[in-house]
Amino acid sequence: xxxxxxxxxxxxxxxxxxxxxxxxxxxxxxxxxxxxxxxxxxxxxxxxxxxxxxxxxxxxxxxxxxxxxxxxxxxxxxxxxxxxxxxxxxxxxxxxxxxxxxxxxxxxxxxxxxxxxxxxxxxxxxxxxxxxxxxxxxxxxxxxxxxxxxxxxxxxxxxxxxxxxxxxxxxxxxxxxxxxxxxxxxxxxxxxxxxxxxxxxxxxxxxxxxxxxxxxxxxxxxxxxxxxxxxxxxxxxxxxxxxxxxxxxxxxxx
Numbered sequence: 001x002x003x004x005x006x007x008x009x010x011x012x013x014x015x016x017x018x019x020x021x022x023x024x025x026x027x028x029x030x031x032x033x034x035x036x037x038x039x040x041x042x043x044x045x046x047x048x049x050x051x052x053x054x055x056x057x058x059x060x061x062x063x064x065x066x067x068x069x070x071x072x073x074x075x076x077x078x079x080x081x082x083x084x085x086x087x088x089x090x091x092x093x094x095x096x097x098x099x100x101x102x103x104x105x106x107x108x109x110x111x112x113x114x115x116x117x118x119x120x121x122x123x124x125x126x127x128x129x130x131x132x133x134x135x136x137x138x139x140x141x142x143x144x145x146x147x148x149x150x151x152x153x154x155x156x157x158x159x160x161x162x163x164x165x166x167x168x169x170x171x172x173x174x175x176x177x178x179x180x181x182x183x184x185x186x187x188x189x190x191x192x193x194x195x196x197x198x199x200x201x202x203x204x205x206x207x208x209x210x211x212x213x214x215x216x217x218x219x220x221x222x223x224x225x226x227x228x229x230x231x232x233x234x235x236x237x238x239x240x241x242x243x244x245x246x247x248x249x250x251x252x253x254x
Contacts, residue, residue, distance in 0.1 A: 042109035049116025053079030098126035131184035200238035
């Protein structure tokens, strides 16, 4: 089974847990998504990797039409049900990977993506697709977990992430994100940084991590050098802190 199929299976099984997760249902970045939509009042907005619809629903009150896109049918079913309950009949759900968005060129006024890109097998292809569907001058707001520039901390973070969830591909550094975006004509105009605490039990339960891999994560955290443990703020029970980047970009005119 390929990576894209693994991602679909993983998130089909975990869909309800992500709907209820405080990490995903809350957060300071959600206000920026909402404020951006309220300021722009986009005719067409797209939320890529929409999951259970937290961001798409935040865009809906201020958008004429919202496309919620995800590779997981179970995630889309939850997002669609929540949209119906809220009376947002102008929100439609589309099943597709980020690298193949089913949207015309230069058709979107606003694109959003939250805690999805670190699962993309080819992040460059995903960002190219985002740039393709945005009209010149349009806006992208992206949130994702990021890694440290320190290679030591990065090694341990990537290791525990993929043990916890094999569909994890990579947390990128802030500088890598800025380069990826700028290379596709998406020019950062604002960036915000914050940290989230990941409670170990909830973190592994959300991904339904196998007990053998949970033990491996605990072992890696216990033997991690002091510098890595300090950067991640590892606690006695394995809980730790993760850096998050939110960046707002404008699509450069050709």
